[in-house]
Amino acid sequence: MSVNAKQLISDFKNGLWQENPIFRLVIGMCPTLAVTNTMVNGLAMGLATSFVLISSEIVVSLIKKLIPGDVRIPSYILIIATFVTFVDYFLKAFYPSIAASLSLFVPLIVVNCLILGRQETFASQNPVHRSFADALGMGIGFTWALLLLSAVRELFGMGSMFGLQILGDWYRPMVIMVLPAGAFITLGILIAIMNVIGKNATNDTTCH
Amino acid sequence: MEKNSTKAMIITLATIGIISAILLTFVYQWTIPYIEANQEETRRIAINEVLPTAEEINQVERESQIFYEGYDSSGNRVGMAYQHSGGGYNGPIELMIGVDLEAEEIIRISILNHQETPGLGARITEEEYKSNFAGKPFGDYEVVKTPPSKTMEVQAVAGATISSANTTRIVEEAVSMINNAYGGGS
Amino acid sequence: MSEFTQLVLLFFGTVFVNNFILVRFLGICPFLGVSKQVETAMGMGLATTFVMTLTGAATWLINTYILEALNLPFLQYVSFIIVIASLVQFVEMFIKKTSPVLYKSLGIFLPLITTNCAILGLALLIPLNGYSFIGSTVFGFGAGIGFTLAIVLMAGLREKLEFGDVPGVLKGVPVTLIIAGIMAMAFMGFSGLITI
Numbered sequence: 001m002s003v004n005a006k007q008l009i010s011d012f013k014n015g016l017w018q019e020n021p022i023f024r025l026v027i028g029m030c031p032t033l034a035v036t037n038t039m040v041n042g043l044a045m046g047l048a049t050s051f052v053l054i055s056s057e058i059v060v061s062l063i064k065k066l067i068p069g070d071v072r073i074p075s076y077i078l079i080i081a082t083f084v085t086f087v088d089y090f091l092k093a094f095y096p097s098i099a100a101s102l103s104l105f106v107p108l109i110v111v112n113c114l115i116l117g118r119q120e121t122f123a124s125q126n127p128v129h130r131s132f133a134d135a136l137g138m139g140i141g142f143t144w145a146l147l148l149l150s151a152v153r154e155l156f157g158m159g160s161m162f163g164l165q166i167l168g169d170w171y172r173p174m175v176i177m178v179l180p181a182g183a184f185i186t187l188g189i190l191i192a193i194m195n196v197i198g199k200n201a202t203n204d205t206t207c208h
Numbered sequence: 209m210e211k212n213s214t215k216a217m218i219i220t221l222a223t224i225g226i227i228s229a230i231l232l233t234f235v236y237q238w239t240i241p242y243i244e245a246n247q248e249e250t251r252r253i254a255i256n257e258v259l260p261t262a263e264e265i266n267q268v269e270r271e272s273q274i275f276y277e278g279y280d281s282s283g284n285r286v287g288m289a290y291q292h293s294g295g296g297y298n299g300p301i302e303l304m305i306g307v308d309l310e311a312e313e314i315i316r317i318s319i320l321n322h323q324e325t326p327g328l329g330a331r332i333t334e335e336e337y338k339s340n341f342a343g344k345p346f347g348d349y350e351v352v353k354t355p356p357s358k359t360m361e362v363q364a365v366a367g368a369t370i371s372s373a374n375t376t377r378i379v380e381e382a383v384s385m386i387n388n389a390y391g392g393g394s
Numbered sequence: 395m396s397e398f399t400q401l402v403l404l405f406f407g408t409v410f411v412n413n414f415i416l417v418r419f420l421g422i423c424p425f426l427g428v429s430k431q432v433e434t435a436m437g438m439g440l441a442t443t444f445v446m447t448l449t450g451a452a453t454w455l456i457n458t459y460i461l462e463a464l465n466l467p468f469l470q471y472v473s474f475i476i477v478i479a480s481l482v483q484f485v486e487m488f489i490k491k492t493s494p495v496l497y498k499s500l501g502i503f504l505p506l507i508t509t510n511c512a513i514l515g516l517a518l519l520i521p522l523n524g525y526s527f528i529g530s531t532v533f534g535f536g537a538g539i540g541f542t543l544a545i546v547l548m549a550g551l552r553e554k555l556e557f558g559d560v561p562g563v564l565k566g567v568p569v570t571l572i573i574a575g576i577m578a579m580a581f582m583g584f585s586g587l588i589t590i
Contacts, residue, residue, distance in 0.1 A: 034419035
């Protein structure tokens with residue numbers, strides 16, 4: 001395998017586990033906690049964020065030389081906000097029920113620090129193909145983490161998965177799991193578990 | 209040098225802004241018909257739900273509010289539907305209410321949009337809660353936690369008293385809006 | 395209810411009942427990242443409150459007189475984020491010129507505020523809830539105070555936690571999240587206190 005392909009694969013794999021946005025970097029917490037009350041919401045948020053991440057990393061990587069250093073951040077935010085508006089109208093037009101249940105958190109993708117952070121640390125310094133690999137890996141990493149968190153919350157909180165009742169009538173749903181309190185506690189426990197699996201626990205919020 | 213870089217900064221931001229605005233205009237033009245059709249469809253389904261016996265719906269404007277009058281196949285008015293919204297637990301709740309003006313009672317309600325907690329407040333959309341209002345006379349309702357024993361009592365969704373109380377308040381408001389526009393239900 | 399009572403209720407409702415951090419999940423990043431010491435948490439909270447109050451007023455004006463007047467709803471997100479970014483920049487320059495002391499204590503937090511989702515969330519909630527101009531400003535101020543309250547409480551708990559015996563795997567982020575969960579449960583006690 002050529003060096004180039006190896007590089008691409010490692011860029012891609014980075015976000016899946018080693019620098020997983022949620023479990024290792026602990027960024028993008030607002031949507032992570034807010035929309036993971038059902039698996040459908042978690043998946044939709046993961047995909048929407050991935051789309052914005054991939055498109056904006058491609059664009060930023062393409063025009064990085066044209067942007068003066070001082071207006072870097074505002075330019076990135078503008079680009080991101082444009083893609084977010086696109087996603088928002090797309091969801092409202094073709095998936096109205098998902099758009100309704102994610103509501104405010106679709107526009108809030110604009111300020112998801114994961115996306116801005118990747119522009120700053122990766123796309124602005126690397127060529128398009130590597131930025132694409134990075135964005136894809138980060139997007140999938142973000143999505144699977146959201147799915148896992150929402151699976152735990154929906155299963156215990158409502159006894160269902162993807163809206164299908166899994167646990168029978170004998171199960172009394174732990175309502176706390178779908179409430180804010182349950183979101184914080186579940187994520188805390190999941191990160192602790194990931195720290196045990198990943199051993200070298202270094203997570204500390206890198207962006208505020 | 210200083211001046212040049214300031215100029216470059218402004219030009220860059222303005223260019224990105226203009227491109228963004230143009231692209232979004234296209235996105236808006238492309239999606240808005242679908243979005244409007246979705247809203248229209250949700251409204252139509254809701255009106256059908258709250259006026260099940262109506263064959264034909266007439267949209268009328270009174271007191272600068274829009275009402276939907278339902279007529280059966282022989283042209284008799286079977287009821288009125290009205291869309292109303294108000295604050296819920298997490299955000300606005302939008303509902304459609306169908307009333308029988310002659311009998312001065314609610315036929316049914318239907319929830320169009322809400323932001324309530326899944327598994328709790330979101331259960332205001334379920335039949336168990338909505339059926340509370342079926343056949344209720346106009347007036348002020350009382351939210352109770354046990355199965356209702358009096359006519360004006362409405363049973364709250366378990367664990368979601370606030371969502372239930374808010375929805376009930378929105379229903380009361382909607383009824384008084386209709387009463388105002390139609391002169392006390394005559 | 396008089397206009398004034400409603401504003402007072404809106405303020406307390408925003409601080410306690412619909413707390414931005416613990417109920418609405420807005421502004422979690424600074425809540426986890428800048429809550430190690432009470433003093434810095436206070437600084438962050440005050441800087442955020444300041445920007446939020448201005449954002450409340452500014453977004454109402456932009457939304458009413460530009461976006462709604464010219465029928466440009468699709469530019470809402472883009473224009474709100476520009477307003478917030480420029481507001482933060484402006485506040486930074488203003489404080490730097492007028493009060494070096496204040497700048498020293500708040501300055502380092504200001505650049506971080508642009509990407510604080512509590513601010514954009516606030517801006518987006520204003521047209522959604524249909525507040526008046528004064529209402530928007532009060533809502534922004536209340537949101538800021540609520541944010542400050544949660545972040546300062548968390549910092550106080552974390553300062554105490556320094557001396558606690560936390561199991562190894564829970565150290566750092568996990569235990570902070572679990573504490574936040576317990577705080578969220580406590581704040582659930584306020585629900586229903588005020589309905590707006």
